[in-house]
Amino acid sequence: MSNQQAENFAAEAQHCLQALTANQSSAFRPGQLEAIEQLVLRRKRVLLVQRTGWGKSAVYFITTRLLRDRGAGPTLLVSPLLALMRNQIEAAQRMGVRAATINSSNQEEWEGVYAEIASDQIDVLLISPERLADRGFRAEHLPSLAQRGGLLVVDEVHCISDWGHDFRPDYRRIKGVLDLLPQGIPVLGCTATANNRVVDDVAEQLGTELVPIRGPLGRDGLQLRVFAPAPQQKRLAWLAETIPSLPGTGIVYCLTVRDAERVASWLTYRGIDAVAYTGDSHNDHRLETEQQLLSNQKKVVAATSALGMGFDKPDLSFVIHYQAPGSPIAYYQQVGRAGRALTESWGILLQGYEDADIQNFFIDTAFPAADQAHKIVGLLEQTVVPLKLSDIEREVNIRHSRLEQLLKILEVDSAVERVDSGWQRTLQRWSYDSQRVEAVTALRREEQAQMAEYVSADQCRMELLRSHLDDSQAHPCGICDNCLSDQRDLAASTHTIQAAVDFLRGTELTMEPRKQDPDRKKIPEEQRCEPGWVLALWGDGGWGAIVQSGKAEGHFGDDLVGASADLISERWRPDPAPTWVTHVPSLRNPGLVKDLARRIAQKLALPWHDAVAKVHDTQPQKFMQNSAKQYANIEGAFAVVPDVPTGPVLLVDDVVDSRWTLTVIASQLRRAGVELVYPFALADTAGRSSRD
Template sequence: MTKKFSKENVLNLLRQALNNTTANFHSEQWEAIEILVLKRARLLVVQRTGWGKSMVYFLATRLLREQGAGPTLLVSPLLALMRNQIEAAQRINVKAATVNSTNQKDWQIIREQLLLNNIDILLISPERLANDDFREKMLLPVADRIGLFVVDEAHCISDWGHDFRPDYRRIKRIVQALPSNIPVLATTATANNRVVADIQTQLGKNINLLRGPLARTSLQLQTIHIPTTAARMAWLAEHLPQLAGSGIIYTLTVRDSQRVAEWLQACGIDAHAYHANLKEERENLEQALLKNQLKALVATSALGMGFDKPDMGFVIHFQRPGSVVHYYQQVGRAGRALEQAYGILLSGDEDQRITDYFINTAFPPQAHINEVLTALNQAEDGLTQKRLKNILRV
């Protein structure tokens, strides 16, 4: 092992990245880095929120680049996640860039820098992998010199995952095409045994697995049933000022995020709505929360996976989330670097009705299902997807 890859030197990099001179490796963090950098192997990491999965691939990228490897390609599901990670990477002199729908004016410059080997890690969404122009102009020219391939929030790759994304399935073909000596890292905090097995199938049965406990001792959890929205809003106005620090209030709908934020502002509490319909404001709101410049963001699930605020004091759910996995993912935003933080679930009478609505609208109308089944039944030799779309005129 070279001097640069000594545990002591990597620990110094970790402390630099975290801006904490007393930080230490979490359990199995060092082992994960060894698997990727020393063994150049494939690895699935299933660890609790706040464990430091992003530090593993940033440090591995830094070390692999020092050894002459090509850039890291990171598939990441959310823009908020990408923005946080770019800032974290810069603290250890890892040059990161992202290609997404909000920075199209920068694409040409990023492509030039990538081809010149001046970018250490490129962050993209799974949907970007489906873009022919991206694959031709950016991915293919560097495909033979990728130093590390990372699949963040890897439960999205699984049919059984709570946030399955069809575009993640393309990752399987990419991984299969990579040389065996190119390390691959998949990370998640929310994968049960069935999801883990599916991820292993997608990324290769020879993939190493590091799996730790998912409990968070710093989080104090409680649930309070308050039947009406008005009573819950009154509860927030009374108790939110008593909670230390800043945090997130999750709602199931955009309308509720706006309504609750407006109510809290009327009560003199600095809270702002955050949802997918906001565009340019979202980054400013994220930064305001990170810097404790407001008390709370009243957010839909648009503020979720990967948003990293280590000193977040609380996460409150205004309604019950759609699943236990969604709850774990969201409440895990709080207390990552605090001795105590609070997760408070306010359940109401309308929770099940809203959840049922989202479940029902996730499926196509029955008439459309019948059309598809009829078309398939009438085709003796089956149909390609393109032919099926032509028949249905979709």
């Protein structure tokens, strides 16, 4: 290319940029024009590693415009974030780039999008990775949508690397596609977080001719702080006292869904405008929460890592971690959301004694154990015909949610696939790749050690994070606690700490009645129990720990009986009220729950009846890992004695795990003529018993 041609091209691109920004004096940032040139003129594959807000979307919108002007087909943009791109799409329209979106929530618009693609009126088609991973969509819709694709853009491309901290199964399909895409088709991968190892891995997927363009990842004005580990009540109290004094809005990151929900409800209880955002939240709720945070309608969002990828709020003023993530890269990605457009912002890391346990849990369960993987693949290979999830559950003793997760991992490995009627073995050869599992697990351990190093370091924290990201321009920031020699203790008033203790004890939880048996058959309305309550979470900081020690000692103290009666009569107040009390019988320890139920009845001034008998012994439910196994374990184990009262009954248990026992007994009581059954338990392990 001659100098004259290069200049003409630069001018053409510059013109697009000015249209995009609606600003005549806009200039390219270092790297932007280079990326556009590589894509448009050389049809290369480009990997952009640049911090959020650097202007990656300008690169792909301008590239699209220039490629389209040269006769290329539309751009296919794979991005997990569709709702938030509205502003960018509007900007793109200013230079004549028309975008359309295909996702699960706008199916009624697909027909129109097809027509527009067919008549070449779309320049950028945005598709979510979930859509791409959907079998039916890929078979029926994608071939026509992607028909003439001129540029493939993969946003958050680090997700295709299983070396990365953020590997997502949905992205695995993209990895396969990149491998089957010939040279000459420009590909742009974008990410804000990738160290050398991930860049190398992504480069291998994108091909050796990849052009990496990396910029500095530092964040000016972000003040990093780390506090020593503290118990939950102290951290909750500190949050409640500190957040109102922080300017602007922010995020509190937690490691588990339950912690995020608890932090949100505690802050709300303390009068702070807070909301939870987790992987369990409904899609609509998530979108609404993102919008509320973007428009400063909420002070703070308590979130898991589900609030992450690409979430773009330039004026987010603080990111607090309630617990420590397992890797400095994951930490950088989350804390780096703060203060991109602010001169001053905060990144504060709190730590709990539970952090290491939770991190270990994530590391240990990232891959199926060899025997579990062989069991599942072997089963499907043996039956050949597709099996429903509940059929698989019946054969393998693996918890429902875990089984789903394992199937997804095995699907990524092309060992199994989802078809209309269930899961089946693919026709691919497969063997358990223990080498890869060991290598990735070792890397996670290394990252965990690096995170431990981060929290105990006395060098500059930002410099340390950037060096873990292989950012060659890392240097001391001058404003973190180490640079300022400003280490402080986590301080909160005794009053607030006491309130947090009371709150933790009072986080009683409701239990939804099961409406289906393990075969997904509906349990008839007249055989179900009512919504029930539990006093605490098993082993938790509030009542949970007291329940745990009571169970170990074989006696529950009066404090638990009193708290239970208070909960039932003061807060729960079932209506119509129970007229008698019974309990879940046990052959192994017949006295413990019977005594508890009798004392609760006494406290509530209700009669107690020994209404349910255990007719044969069963294994503890906690050894049964899934519904089908649990159900089979207890089906037929109980019998209701003759002539029980027919009024509403309170059904007491000590620790509830799967809710199947309560479901089965309630159904038998109702069939014996009892009007309503209200289940109550001291603690809910909610499937955590296997981790105790």
